[in-house]
Amino acid sequence: MKGQDFEEKGERQLHFFCQCGFRFNDTSDSIAYKARILADQDVKELVEILEYGEQPHSDDLELFAPACDLIGRSMFQCPQCGRLYVEDSDYSYIQFVPCEEAEPAPEVNKKLLISAHxxxxxxxxxxxxxxxxxxxxxxxxxxxxxxxxxxxxxxxxxxxxxxxxxxxxxxxxxxxxxxxxxxxxxxxxxxxxxxxx
Ligand SMILES: [Zn+2]
Structure with missing residues (x-):
């Protein structure tokens, strides 16, 4: 299912509502229920960018922009119900309900997306x-x-x-x-x- 209550299509949404009613806000930094997606297929390229950054170079933008492009898509997990919303390439979100043996499971880890620390x-x-x-x-x-x-x-x-x-x-x-x-x-x-x- 695509995310709902979007104000307009074709742009990243700053707010949207979970099925359970929780309001996601994508308006600040370091959001505990948000993570960036780095495809395994892109890890090598990111490592190459970091390795390039370790060498003397003149233009930081050469590194910053391509690194950000690789982690451009986000996902959100609802802290109330645990549903996961994964961003599609058209800025919509695809919803996933936590399941255990094909049954919806309410008691799941709702902090899947916090920092590695x-x-x-x-x-x-x-x-x-x-x-x-x-x-x-x-x-x-x-x-x-x-x-x-x-x-x-x-x-x-x-x-x-x-x-x-x-x-x-x-x-x-x-x-x-x-x-x-x-x-x-x-x-x-x-x-x-x-x-x-
Ligand atoms: Zn929810």
Whole structure:
């Protein structure tokens, strides 16, 4: 089945909905449910590009563009239901349902597409507090750890609870050595920033 709810055909879609209702957003970097496809038939060519890059050369674009072309297609896995969407050559997505012995299997690994570094992948921590609460949000405060660890209860309506939890997670991720960047915003103003550099 082709992906659904596309706004237009013939271009890469920035948002689309899974069959289960989850909304895929393809608008940022380092998305945990997205991976690039490198065909085994193209590995040799990519290795040749990397080997060329190790030699002295003058033009970086000569390497960058052809390497990106080789990994131009993407796939997405729904973090709610585990369905896989593989990009076709016309920017549509073909949907695959996880099965076990020909039966749909809901209990599958839903993190198939995360970094090769797994839980050790270096990510970011975001905290955002808005008071008064805007109409488009359900809660005043949200903490978003973009790392390959699971955190629950990251929505807040009590400021002290929000701030305490943010610093707790910040110290934990920093302690594990997997944090690149952290920022906490209160009503749009940066109250805390940290970078590993
Ligand atoms: Zn889904």
């Amino acid at each position: 797994g839980k050790l992948w270096h990510g970011c921590l975001y905290g955002d507090w808005k008071n008064p609460k805007p109409d488009y949000l359900e809660h005043k405060g949200y903490i978003e750890p973009q790392v390959n660890l699971d955190y629950d209860n990251l929505e807040f309506d009590d400021y002290n609870a929000f701030e305490t939890r943010y610093y707790e997670i910040f110290e934990e991720l920093k302690g594990k050595g997997i944090l690149e960047y952290a920022v906490m915003r209160v009503n749009g103003i940066k109250k805390h920033t940290w970078s590993c550099e």
